Amino acid sequence: MASSDLEDLCFHINTKISTIKKTLQLRNIGQEPSLKSMLSKIGQEMVLLHDLLNKMETEVQQQEKLKALLKELQKSAEREQSEAQHLRENIPPHLPKPTQSRKDGDLYSSSLRDGLELSITGLTGKCEEQGKAGEPERAKKPTKEQRPIKEVALITAEEFESVPAYMKGRLTYDQINAVVQEMNKAVVGKYKILHQPLKSMSAPVRNLYHRFIEEETKDTKGGFFIVEADIKEFTQLKADKRFHSILNILRHCQRVREVRGSRLVRYVIC
Template identity: 85%
Template sequence: MASSDLEDLCFHINMKISNIKKSLQLRNIGQEPSLKSMLCKIGHEMVLLHDLLNKMEMEVQQQEKLKNLLKDLQKSAERDQNEAQHLRKNIPPHLPKPTQSWKDRELCSSSLTDGLELSITGLTVKCEEQTKVVEPERAKKPTKEPRLIKEAPLITVEEFESVPAYMKGRLTYNQVNAVVKDMNKAVVGKYKILHQPLKSMNAAARNLYHRFLEEETKDTKGEFFIVEADIKEFTQLKVDKRFHGILNILRHCQRVREVRGSRLVRYVIC
C-alpha cells in the first residue's frame, strides 16, 4: 500500500472519530439542566424563524401574481398600440361630409326674413319663390374613389408568442413584422399598376401589367396576391431561407396562404 493511500485512510478514520466525539458531547450538553433553558430559547427562535419564512414565501407568491398581471397588461397595451398604429396608417381617404353647412342655414334664414318683409309691404312674393331666386351651385362631377388595396395586418405580440418554438427559431417579433411591411409594400406597388389606365403607363409598367395578368388563375380571382418576382421588383427584401421561415409563421398566423400552379408560388393576402 502506498504511503499516500495510508495517510488518506488515517485521515478518514480520524474524521469519523472526531464526528463521534462531537455527537457525544452534544448529547451530554443537551442533558445538562443549566443548558436546557438555552435550548428552549433556541427552539422558540426556530419557530419564529419558520413563521417569518412562511410569510416571506406568501409575499413572494403575491409578487409573482402581480408580475403575471403586469405582463398581461403589457401585452394588452402592445396589442392596442399595434391596432392604433394600423388604424392610423389606414385612415379612409374620403370621410362623410355634413349634410348642411352653416352657410346654407344662414341663407335659408335670410330668405325667410326677406319673404316676411315683402309680404308686409303688400307684395305677393312668397318665401318659397324668394328661395328659388338663389342660384343653386353646379353639381360637381363625382370623383372616382380610389380602389382599396388589401394589406396583411401586422403580427401582434400575443400571436408571435403562440407560434411554436421550432417554427420561430432565432427570429424576432420585429423581423417578422418587417417582412409583413415589405410584402404589403409589394402588394401596393403591384395593384397600383393594375388599377392604372393602360394608356397612362410607360413601357416598363406595361410589361409588369401584362405579367400580372398572366399570373392570374381561377383560384386567385378577386384576391390580392404577389409572387417572388414582385418582392424583388418593389422591395429590397432577400428571398432566402430566413424569408421562407418567416412565411411559415405568417401562414400559421393566417396572414398569407399559398396557391401553387404553373411552377409558380402565389402568396395570397388573407
Template identity: 70%
Template sequence: MKDMASSCLEDLCFHINAKISDIKRCIQLRDIGEDKSCKPVLHKIQNEVHLVHDLLNKMEIMVKQQEELKDMLKEIQKTAERDQKEAQHLLEHIPPFLPKSTKSCITVPAEEHKTQKKAVETKSAKKPAKETRVIKEVALITTEEFERVPAYMKGRITYDQINAVVQQINKAVQGKYKILCQSLKCMSAPVRNLYHRFIEEETKDTKGVFFIVEADIKEFTELKVDKRFHSILNILRHCQRVRELRGSGLIRYVIC
C-alpha cells in the same frame, strides 16, 4: 459526590412514588367502573368524550381546509406577482410594431382594373368608373400569436423581424395593385410590362383575391428572398396571414 448521590436517590424515589400513585389511581378507577351507582356518570362521561372527539375531528377538517386555502392564496399571490412582473416587462419593452384592430385597406379605383383587363383582351381601353376597390393588407402579428408559434418554426426569428417582413409584403401588394389600377395610356414601357406580367399570372383561382409572387417582392422591396424569408412566410401561413396557391410553375402568396 455525596450530595450528587443523594440528589439522584431522591429523584429515583420521586419517580417510583409517582409510578405507585398512577397504579393506585388506575386501581381506583377500575373499582369505580364496577360500582353500579357510578355507571350513569361514566356513561355520561363517555358520551361527552365522543362529542369532544367529534368536535376535534371537525376542527381538524376545518384546519385542513384553512391550510388548503392558505396554499391556494399563496399560489394566487405568486401568479399575481408574476403577472405584475410580466406587465412591467411589457411596459418597459413596448414593441415598435403594434397589431392593428382591423386589417387596413387602401382604396383605389376598382372598375378600372376590370376595364383594363378587358382592354388587353379587346385592344380597347375604357374610362375608369368612380367606384373604388380596396387593397387588402396583411395584418401585423400580435405578441400572443408569436408566443403560440412552435419553437421549431421560429428558430431565432424575432417578433420584430416577422412584422418587418409583413410591412414589406404589404408594400409589394400596394405596388402591384396600384399599377393594375392605372390607365394603360399613362404607363411607361417598364410599368406596362409589369402590368402584362400581372395579368398573365392570374388564373380562375385568383379571381377576387390579392396575391403576390417572389418577383413582386424583388420588384417592390429590398427583401432578400432567402431561407429566412421563406421561414417567415411559413410562420405567416401558420398564423393564417397568407396561403399558397400553386400553378403554372408559380407560387402565389394569397393575402388572407
C-alpha cells in the same frame, strides 16, 4: 505618530483580517459535499431568473411599440371621424342629376372645393342640350369603383407566442412584422399599377401590368396576391431561407395562403 493615526491603522488591519477570514470560511463551505448540491441549484435558479428577466424586457419593448402604433391608429381614426362629421354637416342642398355628364360632374366637384356657387339648374339644362345633340355618342359608362387594396395584418404578440418553437427558431416578433410591412409595400405597388389606365403607363410599367395579368388564375381571381418577382421589384427583401421561414409562420397565423401553378408560387392575402 499620533494616537488617532495608530487607531486608524489598527482598524484597517483588523478589517482586512476579518475579510480574509470570511473569504476562507465561504470557500470551505463551497467545498462541503452537503452544500454543493444546494449551491448548484442556486446557480441554476440564477440562470433561469436571468432568462426570465430578458424575456420580460423584450415583452415590455414589444408592448411599448404596440402602444405607440395604437396611438397612431387612434389619431388617424379621430382625424377621419372629424372629416366625416364635417362632410355630414356640409352636405350640399342640391346634387346633379344622374344623367349629367362626367365632365360637368367634375366641374361641379371642383367648384365645391373652391368654394364657388354654381347653379344646378343651369348645369342640368346644359346637359339636356348636349343630350339632344348626340345622346348615344356622349353617353359614358359609370366609372368602376375601385376596391381598397388588402394588406397583410401585423402579427400580434399573442399569435407570436402561439407559434411553435421549431417554426420560430431565432426569429423575433419585430423581424416577422418588418417582413410583413415590406410585403405590404409589394402588394400596394402591384395593385396601384393594376388600377392605372393603360394609356398613362410607361413601357416598363406596361410590361409589369401584363405580367400581373398573366399570373392570375381562377383560384386568385377577386383576391390580392404577390409572387417573389413582386417582392424583388418593390422591396429590398431577399427570398432566402429566413424569408421562407417567416412565410411559414404567416401561413400558420392565417395571414397568407399559397396557390401553386405554372411553376409559380402565389402568396394570396387572407
